[in-house]
Amino acid sequence: MKSKSPAWPTLSRIVAALIGGYLFTYAFTAALARLLPMDKVDALVVASLPSFLIYTLAILWAFACRNAWRAWAGMALALPLAAIGFWPQWREVLG
Amino acid sequence: MALIVALLLACGGMLGLCLGLERHYKQLWHRLPSPMLRRGLRGMGWVLLAASFAVSVQVWGWAMGPVAWFGLISLAGLSVAFLLPYSAR
Amino acid sequence: MKHKTLTQSMAWLHTWSGLIFGWLLFAIFLTGTLAVFDKEIDGWMRPEIPATSLSQSAAAQQALGYLARQHPEAKTWNIGLPGERSDTLTVSAGEQRRGGGTALDPRTGEPLAVRETAGGGFFFRFHFTLNLPRDLGIWTVGLAAMAMLVALISGIVIHKKFFKDFFTFRPAKGQRSWLDAHNATAVLVLPFHLMITYTGLVIFYLIYMPAAVDALFDGDRDNLGRALRGAPAEQQVRGERPTRSEAAELTALEPLLAEAERAMGPVSSLSIHNPGRSNARIEARPVLGNRIELTKGQSMLFDGVSGEVLRQPAVSRPSLLTQKVMAGLHFAQFGGYSMRWLYFVCGLASCAMLATGVVLFTVKRRRRHDGEGAVGALLYHIAERLNVAVVAGLMVACVAFLWANRLLPVELAQRGGWEVRVFFLVWLLSLGHAIIRPWRSAWREQLGLAAALCISLPALSLLGESLGDYLYLELTSVALGLLLAWPCWKLYQAPKERAPRRVGKQPVAQVN
Numbered sequence: 001m002k003s004k005s006p007a008w009p010t011l012s013r014i015v016a017a018l019i020g021g022y023l024f025t026y027a028f029t030a031a032l033a034r035l036l037p038m039d040k041v042d043a044l045v046v047a048s049l050p051s052f053l054i055y056t057l058a059i060l061w062a063f064a065c066r067n068a069w070r071a072w073a074g075m076a077l078a079l080p081l082a083a084i085g086f087w088p089q090w091r092e093v094l095g
Numbered sequence: 096m097a098l099i100v101a102l103l104l105a106c107g108g109m110l111g112l113c114l115g116l117e118r119h120y121k122q123l124w125h126r127l128p129s130p131m132l133r134r135g136l137r138g139m140g141w142v143l144l145a146a147s148f149a150v151s152v153q154v155w156g157w158a159m160g161p162v163a164w165f166g167l168i169s170l171a172g173l174s175v176a177f178l179l180p181y182s183a184r
Numbered sequence: 185m186k187h188k189t190l191t192q193s194m195a196w197l198h199t200w201s202g203l204i205f206g207w208l209l210f211a212i213f214l215t216g217t218l219a220v221f222d223k224e225i226d227g228w229m230r231p232e233i234p235a236t237s238l239s240q241s242a243a244a245q246q247a248l249g250y251l252a253r254q255h256p257e258a259k260t261w262n263i264g265l266p267g268e269r270s271d272t273l274t275v276s277a278g279e280q281r282r283g284g285g286t287a288l289d290p291r292t293g294e295p296l297a298v299r300e301t302a303g304g305g306f307f308f309r310f311h312f313t314l315n316l317p318r319d320l321g322i323w324t325v326g327l328a329a330m331a332m333l334v335a336l337i338s339g340i341v342i343h344k345k346f347f348k349d350f351f352t353f354r355p356a357k358g359q360r361s362w363l364d365a366h367n368a369t370a371v372l373v374l375p376f377h378l379m380i381t382y383t384g385l386v387i388f389y390l391i392y393m394p395a396a397v398d399a400l401f402d403g404d405r406d407n408l409g410r411a412l413r414g415a416p417a418e419q420q421v422r423g424e425r426p427t428r429s430e431a432a433e434l435t436a437l438e439p440l441l442a443e444a445e446r447a448m449g450p451v452s453s454l455s456i457h458n459p460g461r462s463n464a465r466i467e468a469r470p471v472l473g474n475r476i477e478l479t480k481g482q483s484m485l486f487d488g489v490s491g492e493v494l495r496q497p498a499v500s501r502p503s504l505l506t507q508k509v510m511a512g513l514h515f516a517q518f519g520g521y522s523m524r525w526l527y528f529v530c531g532l533a534s535c536a537m538l539a540t541g542v543v544l545f546t547v548k549r550r551r552r553h554d555g556e557g558a559v560g561a562l563l564y565h566i567a568e569r570l571n572v573a574v575v576a577g578l579m580v581a582c583v584a585f586l587w588a589n590r591l592l593p594v595e596l597a598q599r600g601g602w603e604v605r606v607f608f609l610v611w612l613l614s615l616g617h618a619i620i621r622p623w624r625s626a627w628r629e630q631l632g633l634a635a636a637l638c639i640s641l642p643a644l645s646l647l648g649e650s651l652g653d654y655l656y657l658e659l660t661s662v663a664l665g666l667l668l669a670w671p672c673w674k675l676y677q678a679p680k681e682r683a684p685r686r687v688g689k690q691p692v693a694q695v696n
Contacts, residue, residue, distance in 0.1 A: 026395040033396035038503075041411050044396040045503035049510070051393040052385045056333045060341075063197045064190055085399045098522045113351040158476050159519045165375045166526035172372040173533060176351040 009068045017062035020075030025055040027078040030085025097154045101164070104147035105171035111140025113175050122183045144168060191342050198338040203545050203567065205331035207574040208314070210538045212325055214578055215311040216380075217531030218304075220516060220524055221657070223269040225304030228654050229589045231645070232298045235653040236271045236290045240451065241438035246293035247275045248434070251459070261456040266290060267471050268450065268521075271652060301589055302600035306607075307582070312384075315604070325384075326392050332381045339370060346371065362544040369537035376530040377537070383514035386507060412504070432462040435491035444468035444484050448497050449475075456488060464488020470497070472517035477508040539575045546571055546623075569618040569626070576630035577614025579668065583637040583661075584610040590644040628675035631668050638665030 033047035062071040083090065113119050115137030120128040128136070147167060152160035188196070218225065227233065236243070247263040255261065258277035264285060266273050274285035287296045313321025340346070350371060353364045370377070390397055401408045434456070444451050448470035455467040466486040470479055477500065485495035500508055512518060516527040549556065549564045556564070588606035592599055618626045642658040644650075 025393065029393055029395035030399035033399050040400045041408075042501070042503040044400055044408075045507055047396045048389050048393050049386060049507060051389070051395070052330070052333065052382060055330060056337060059330070059334050060194070060197070060337060063193045085395065089399075089402070109351075116348070116351065118348075119351055155519055155523070159523065162476070162513065163519065163523055163526060165379075166523075166530050169373040169376055169533070170526070170529055172351065173368065176353045176368045176372060179351065180353055180355050 012068040013062050013071050016068065016071040016075055017059040020072060020078070021055055021058035021062060024058050024075045024078040024081070025051050027081035027085055028054055031081040032085075034085050034087075097150055101147050101150040101154065102167055102171065104143050104150060105164075105167040106174060108140045108142075108144035108147055109168060109171040109175045111136050111138075111143060113140075113172075113179065115140060119179060122179065191344075194338040194341045198335055198342060199545070201331045201338070202335045202541050205328045205335070206538055206542045207570055208324070208328045209332055210535060210542070210574055211314065211578055212311055212328060213531060213534045213538060214582065215307045217528060217535060218582060219308040219311050220528045220531060222304035222308045224657055225307065225586075226301075227270055227272070227304075227652050228657050229301045229303050229586070230272070230287075230298050231590075231648070231650040231652060232296055233272050233287060234289065234291070234651040236266055236273075238266070238290045240265045240267070241441050243273050243290040244437045244441070244454065246290055247273060247288060248437070250288055250293050250295075251275055251277065256460075259458060261459050262453065263456070264453045265451060267452060269471075299589075299594045300599040302585075302603045306585070306600075306604060312387075315608075322388055322391060326388065329381050329385050332377075333385075336370075336374070336377055336381065340374075343367065343371065359544070359547050362540055362547050366537060366540040366544050369533050369540060373530055373533045373537070377534055379513060380531075380534070383510045386510040387514055389507065429458065429461040429463040431460060432464065432489045434459055434464060435466070435487070435489055440466060440468070440486055440491050443491075443493065444470075444486075447493075448479075448482070448484055458488065462489055465494070472512075472515065476512040476518045477505060478512035478515055478517070479508070542567065542571050542575070568623050569615070572618035572623065572626045572630060573611070573615040576627060576634060577611055577618065579634040580614055580630055580637065581607050581611040583634060583641065586641065587637060587644065590647060594648075624675060628672050631672040631675070635665045635668040635672055638662065638668065641665075 029047050029051045033043045036043040036046055038046065058075070061074060065071055065074065114123065114128075115133045115135075117127065117133065120133070120136075148161070148164045151164040151167065154160065155163050243266055244263055248261075251258070251261045251263075255277035260278055262276045262285065264272065264274035271290075273288045273290045275288055276285035287298045288294065289296050309315070312325050314324055315321070316324060343349070349364075349367060351368075353361075353368050355361050357364075385392060394403065397403055397405070397408055401411075437454075441451055448468070450471040451468050452471040453469045455469075457465040457467070464487070466488050467483045468486065469483045472479055479497070482497045484493065484497050486492065487494055516524060546564060546568045549560075550568075585603055585607040588603045592602055592606075596602060614630055617630065621629065638661045641661040642654075645654065645658070
């Protein structure tokens with residue numbers, strides 16, 4: 001593998017994939033668990049089982065997309081998803 | 096034993112699918128197969144794979160049978176792929 | 185980074201995730217494959233335990249006799265029963281501890297002096313913890329499993345001629361052959377690779393992805409545990425206060441075992457609470473195996489005096505059933521020996537896929553590593569040596585572990601720990617050997633050693649007493665040894681002189 005191109009974009013993608021991807025998956029799973037119209041235990045299981053597929057796709061996307069900025073933009077979707085997943089807790093904290 | 100039958104059917108099935116591809120037919124018999132022969136071999140291959148599935152379900156039931164079947168056809172496919180070049184010589 | 189096509193970026197991802205995690209993954213898959221037969225290996229590592237053809241109820245009677253003599257006042261008796269996979273009869277009194285207890289000779293009911301050993305369970309534990317502290321190990325293996333999924337999916341994306349090349353294998357063509365072998369073992373066994381990797385992650389899914397626990401239960405594990413266990417009627421009837429109980433004879437075990445087996449499949453162990461009293465209770469636990477669902481922790485409760493069923497085994501709700509079926513697919517405790525063998529051979533195919541992958545990386549660069557710059561050349565040299573140490577060296581270490589079990593003195597204190605030390609010492613030595621020897625010699629010497637140790641394993645049964653029935657295990661060891669002898673032999677043959685490679689433009693897309 002010739003590495004004539006600078007390393008920063010690649011490093012950025014790696015961080016976006018591993019850490020950003022995990023945070024995205026975490027938020028996605030929480031949001032899904034909260035949105036599923038089932039009792040808590042069922043929602044928990046049904047939301048958590050596909051999480052590894054989501055994480056895998058997020059990692060692949062971080063490397064497939066056009067540039068490192070887009071990778072991070074995708075991972076930033078974690079924020080609205082986290083809001084959906086954790087709104088009762090956030091509402092409590094915000095008073 | 097039904098397991099051996101399922102395995103042999105899987106091998107037959109994978110062999111049919113393999114020889115139904117031009118390059119492998121040519122590898123074994125050194126001439127090109129006609130399209131009809133290729134389709135026949137592939138069709139036979141699928142039939143034998145289905146038979147293997149049926150036997151697997153008979154041996155292990157509807158839950159474990161498909162699991163075992165995937166394992167059997169994988170290993171059958173590997174055997175065909177690795178033995179073919181040596182039997183072509 | 186200049187814009188790459190999808191194939192180019194996925195090829196890059198496949199190569200690097202595959203290489204960096206390939207060594208770890210090989211260790212995980214090799215020990216996992218061996219762990220398929222962990223109980224059988226465990227039996228081989230305790231040669232003092234005799235092969236038995238006694239029925240479970242006869243063995244249980246012997247155990248009861250021993251327990252009545254030795255622990256007549258105990259509140260609980262635990263009996264681990266022999267079964268299809270294991271001839272071991274163990275007993276203990278008091279709270280049941282995992283792996284504890286005294287082994288009894290089922291023929292006489294007397295305790296056996298069994299050597300202390302790390303057992304087949306070592307491969308099982310190494311498989312999901314890499315012998316690291318439990319949490320660190322579980323996370324490391326989880327990360328490797330994610331890398332495996334990434335490598336599998338990216339590998340599918342870049343494999344252009346998926347169906348055309350399905351059965352393609354061209355031996356004796358150098359790099360081409362290694363790529364063919366890697367593709368064949370990957371594609372033909374793809375359902376297994378995907379299933380085993382994903383289900384492996386599912387086992388510890390709440391450790392790896394606690395998001396739903398944090399969102400729905402505020403991260404409260406105890407609350408979650410209570411919700412998972414369900415209605416109070418399902419809960420364990422344990423630690424009952426003994427209310428005015430009189431002496432009463434324990435019910436006959438044979439019909440009880442038969443009923444338990446009818447409901448749950450073969451029984452693995454019994455716990456008898458308040459034996460010899462009128463409030464006696466007998467808990468029967470199943471051998472995992474008559475269904476795919478992982479039924480660990482399940483049990484059936486009987487009245488100890490009348491033998492009547494007090495509590496049937498719990499039925500899982502559909503969502504949890506799904507998770508337990510997935511976990512069960514990974515644990516491979518179902519379907520009997522034929523299924524176990526299928527998993528074993530598929531596991532070996534996975535190991536072959538990983539090994540051919542990392543070897544392919546070095547084969548590609550053997551001739552042209554000097555043109556890659558200093559970092560590239562260094563990486564090549566490291567990879568060349570790690571390949572030998574991880575692929576061949578680990579195999580030597582595994583069989584050396586078994587040899588240590590029979591050669592280390594029986595009276596050695598903490599024998600189990602010493603067996604594990606031998607494993608790591610041999611592995612370390614193989615790394616040293618791989619560093620000093622040229623690559624060809626390193627490979628053939630280590631493969632040769634592994635082959636020799638595997639083929640001569642049965643001879644170890646000639647030293648000291650070896651009372652169990654180890655025919656299949658020893659035959660498998662010989663077969664694996666012969667399998668390893670083949671590449672070793674090929675490496676001793678002179679390499680064929682090939683025409684100098686046409687150094688032309690190679691399409692970057694192919695992971696060639």
